[in-house]
Amino acid sequence: MSDAIKHECGLAFIRLRKPFSYYQQQYGSVMYGLNKLYLLMEKQHNRGQDGAGIASVKLNVEPGYPFLHRMRSIETRAIADLFSQVGEEIADLEKYQPDIRNHPGLLKGHVRFLGELLLGHLRYGTQGKNNVEFCHPFIKRHTIQSRNLALAGNFNLVNTEELFGLVNIDPGVFQRQSDLAAMMEVVHHFLVMEDELTPGNPDLATVLRKSAKLFDGGYHIGGLVGNGDSFVMRDAHGIRPSYYYISDDVIVAASERAAIRTSFNVGENEVKELMPGQALIVKSDGSYAVEQILEPQERRACSFERIYFSRGNDEKIYRERSQLGYNLRDRVLKSIDYNLKNTIFSFIPNTAEVAFYGMVKGMEDYMNQIKIQRILSWGNDFDEEKLTEMINRKIRMEKIAIKDVKMRTFITEDSSRNEMVQHVYDITYGTVVPGQDTLVVIDDSIVRGTTLKESIVRMLARLKPKKIIVVSSAPQIRYPDCYGIDMSKLGDFIAFRAAIALIKERGMDDLLSRLQAECRELARMGQLHTKNLVKEIYHPFSAEEIAAKVAELITPSDIDFEVEVIFQTIESLHSACPTNTGDWYFTGNYPTPGGNRVVNQAFLNYMEGKNERGY
Numbered sequence: 136m137s138d139a140i141k142h143e144c145g146l147a148f149i150r151l152r153k154p155f156s157y158y159q160q161q162y163g164s165v166m167y168g169l170n171k172l173y174l175l176m177e178k179q180h181n182r183g184q185d186g187a188g189i190a191s192v193k194l195n196v197e198p199g200y201p202f203l204h205r206m207r208s209i210e211t212r213a214i215a216d217l218f219s220q221v222g223e224e225i226a227d228l229e230k231y232q233p234d235i236r237n238h239p240g241l242l243k244g245h246v247r248f249l250g251e252l253l254l255g256h257l258r259y260g261t262q263g264k265n266n267v268e269f270c271h272p273f274i275k276r277h278t279i280q281s282r283n284l285a286l287a288g289n290f291n292l293v294n295t296e297e298l299f300g301l302v303n304i305d306p307g308v309f310q311r312q313s314d315l316a317a318m319m320e321v322v323h324h325f326l327v328m329e330d331e332l333t334p335g336n337p338d339l340a341t342v343l344r345k346s347a348k349l350f351d352g353g354y355h356i357g358g359l360v361g362n363g364d365s366f367v368m369r370d371a372h373g374i375r376p377s378y379y380y381i382s383d384d385v386i387v388a389a390s391e392r393a394a395i396r397t398s399f400n401v402g403e404n405e406v407k408e409l410m411p412g413q414a415l416i417v418k419s420d421g422s423y424a425v426e427q428i429l430e431p432q433e434r435r436a437c438s439f440e441r442i443y444f445s446r447g448n449d450e451k452i453y454r455e456r457s458q459l460g461y462n463l464r465d466r467v468l469k470s471i472d473y474n475l476k477n478t479i480f481s482f483i484p485n486t487a488e489v490a491f492y493g494m495v496k497g498m499e500d501y502m503n504q505i506k507i508q509r510i511l512s513w514g515n516d517f518d519e520e521k522l523t524e525m526i527n528r529k530i531r532m533e534k535i536a537i538k539d540v541k542m543r544t545f546i547t548e549d550s551s552r553n554e555m556v557q558h559v560y561d562i563t564y565g566t567v568v569p570g571q572d573t574l575v576v577i578d579d580s581i582v583r584g585t586t587l588k589e590s591i592v593r594m595l596a597r598l599k600p601k602k603i604i605v606v607s608s609a610p611q612i613r614y615p616d617c618y619g620i621d622m623s624k625l626g627d628f629i630a631f632r633a634a635i636a637l638i639k640e641r642g643m644d645d646l647l648s649r650l651q652a653e654c655r656e657l658a659r660m661g662q663l664h665t666k667n668l669v670k671e672i673y674h675p676f677s678a679e680e681i682a683a684k685v686a687e688l689i690t691p692s693d694i695d696f697e698v699e700v701i702f703q704t705i706e707s708l709h710s711a712c713p714t715n716t717g718d719w720y721f722t723g724n725y726p727t728p729g730g731n732r733v734v735n736q737a738f739l740n741y742m743e744g745k746n747e748r749g750y
């Protein structure tokens with residue numbers, strides 16, 4: 136993605152089902168669980184750049200001894216920072232007891248995070264601040280063991296404020312800003328209630344049933360309870376991804392299937408998807424059950440996971456991403472007037488790479504059809520030279536754009552900013568025939584369009600192509616997300632700015648004021664959740680008109696050749712990614728009632744010049 140949006144969290148959960156001595160014998164290390172947690176988190180490093188955190192619960196600890204630990208970091212290399220602290224703790228112990236690793240029981244007593252229950256989290260905040268206090272896991276302590284709770288998740292709730300009220304809590308300034316704080320209060324409230332009924336052994340399925348009913352949002356959460364029970368749970372629409380793997384030795388859950396496969400070296404089908412509305416509950420004795428907590432609703436798994444967020448090394452995601460590129464073939468061919476001879480294909484590094492291969496495969500298939508047709512049309516009229524020339528025709532692809540990863544840190548806000556920003560990307564010289572070649576560059580999605588305009592298009596222009604076609608493997612991002620991706624301000628979206636520009640151009644300003652009045656009225660009546668009024672902003676225009684305006688907006692004024700933008704259509708997105716039909720940011724169709732409220736609020740914020748999130 137050319138705009139730096141990271142905006143997603145990742146979850147890692149491990150439950151060791153055997154005593155520590157077993158892991159030492161079987162796998163040669165008492166640190167087996169922590170090593171796997173580290174791997175599981177690093178393999179999801181693509182998620183959550185604000186910080187990371189881990190929590191652990193130890194089983195069978197004598198009363199009075201600590202059993203729940205938590206550590207968080209916002210260092211640049213947060214995961215490594217956390218685990219090097221664990222490493223230091225052990226190294227310190229070994230100074231005085233060099234053979235302590237051979238005594239698993241002793242080690243468990245000394246090393247804080249050597250617990251049987253482990254929870255890891257990578258955060259990119261969607262609420263509150265991006266500092267360490269807001270990093271997950273949150274913990275709640277209590278003198279009664281079974282009322283201690285650690286909680287973390289990949290999620291966003293749109294009814295944070297309401298939730299506090301529902302459990303009669305008057306939140307403090309900090310809590311008010313955090314959906315995790317609200318979730319914590321709710322889950323803890325019901326945990327205590329259940330613990331009162333069955334002391335020491337609260338029924339987690341009931342706790343989750345009562346809690347989840349109150350949440351409006353998309354979520355994949357994990358929790359550790361002080362009595363040794365634990366869970367992971369997924370929202371009723373399956374908005375956020377959730378996978379798990381169970382063996383005799385471990386129970387594992389994470390946000391990405393490939394992360395589990397790699398960390399535990401297991402096959403595709405050994406890793407299961409936790410289905411919408413389900414929870415995987417593990418009891419303190421290591422037994423487990425998958426329970427239906429909420430009635431499953433229409434599946435609306437987030438399509439952005441497939442387009443961009445999850446790693447492309449997942450078997451299915453790789454195929455889908457490639458298909459997204461392939462699906463754009465016909466529209467690109469039309470736009471280059473089928474002139475493959477004078478077209479160079481490339482991609483914006485690095486997340487669009489897989490879609491790029493798909494697009495090129497599409498072009499190759501087309502070219503092969505043409506070759507066959509031509510050769511057949513020759514009849515007997517050919518010689519080796521003619522045939523060689525035909526067979527050797529290739530799709531021209533080059534690595535044109537190069538990202539200078541470190542550039543951003545130095546870029547200031549002064550007048551030289553534009554001059555500097557363009558250098559965030561560099562180009563490969565000598566690849567394009569000036570004035571003759573068209574450049575087709577694929578990006579996975581276009582959010583703000585600023586990097587495209589300020590860096591990529593400007594840089595590519597130095598190669599003097601005849602035309603640049605920017606291809607987006609995602610459809611136009613028109614509406615805010617409110618389920619875990621931090622894109623919640625309408626004015627940030629280039630597709631929205633394009634629609635506004637068209638409205639202004641065509642003298643339709645009264646549409647905006649009418650919608651603003653309507654939104655205000657709905658807000659006054661507490662009815663903002665009833666319909667998405669922002670759809671009306673796009674209604675007068677075709678997708679092509681918006682795309683043409685986007686192209687205009689990303690073209691710097693001093694560029695004298697054509698820039699075109701081609702977006703994936705929503706239909707072809709769904710055909711490429713059939714299991715992830717969540718598309719509210721493209722269509723405005725939100726799966727939960729809070730969604731309409733967010734989009735309407737985002738519109739009011741935009742109209743009132745407030746640079747705030749819509750939830």
Ligand SMILES: NC(=O)CC[C@H](N)C(=O)O
Pocket residue numbers: 142143144145258259260261262263269288289290291292314315619620621
């Ligand atoms: N991206 C996420 O899942 C964020 C989790 C949570 N809403 C937070 O801001 O901490």
